Amino acid sequence: MNGGGLQISLGPKVVFEIAGIPFTNTLITGFVISLIIVGVGILISRRATVVPGRLQALAEMFIVGVVGLIDGIMPNQGRRYLPMIGTIFLFIGFSNLIGTVPFMVSPTSDINVTVSYAIVVFLVSQYVGVKSKGIWPYIKAYFQPVFVMAPLNIISELAKPVSHAFRLFGNMLAGAIIIAIAMYFIPWVIPVALMGWFNLFSGFIQAFIFGILAIVYISVQED
């Protein structure tokens, strides 16, 4: 859209290319976030003590919270799915929060990021379904209650990752666009309040929802 000075773009911007591989701004931000999370994780686990310090207490609170959340939906499976679900919470939470930093773009407002996360959750849920039920009961589940329902069941299964990805993408992109429009009209004070709402509150809620839905999609397959 080219209306005056209002610059809004839907996709990520290519910053530079190395050997024909484009590096977009969301990709670089994603790498930075991953490095920060990994670095803080290594820092905390190296200095782990019986009596936790401040940072370690925070990490322990997070892990206990996530395990409790998974246990609430899938009894006694919390420890098993903690690495995956915890990573989803951490990365998406950080990505949504980083939009408040000036000139930084949330990686979650790029559809490639959200779709890749949704595909990972989809593949894991199908794998869990095959493993817990066995291959024949898993295929048979698509032909419930009658044979004719098979296409509908398959479409409803494929709609899950699509809605999963588009929910996060749509929310974060809508926030970014509304902030950009507000900045064009009122450059002072108001965008700060909007950033607080869209990136801090809504971003936190969306990361929570993404994680909870990932748990629910896996638990639906595991029966």
Add this chain to the structure above:
Amino acid sequence: MTPELIQQWGEIIIRAAALLGAGIAMVAGIGPGIGEGFVGGKAVEAVARQPEAKSDIYTTLILGDAIAESTGIYALVIALLLIFTT
């Protein structure tokens, strides 16, 4: 009419139709509004009846909101595509 003028008119009509379509697509915002209002109201009722189950109700409330919201988000994505890609 010259061919250039016809082409120009065609582009204007396509752009106008896309913007109109984006506006019409966002009528879908009514559904999630009603749905989330229902979810929130029922959650308040549930908390008033059983304040000790607050955390469970909160998790279910957020999940229900997310599911109710998805149609609105689809409409939003379609509207954004119509505005920014035509």
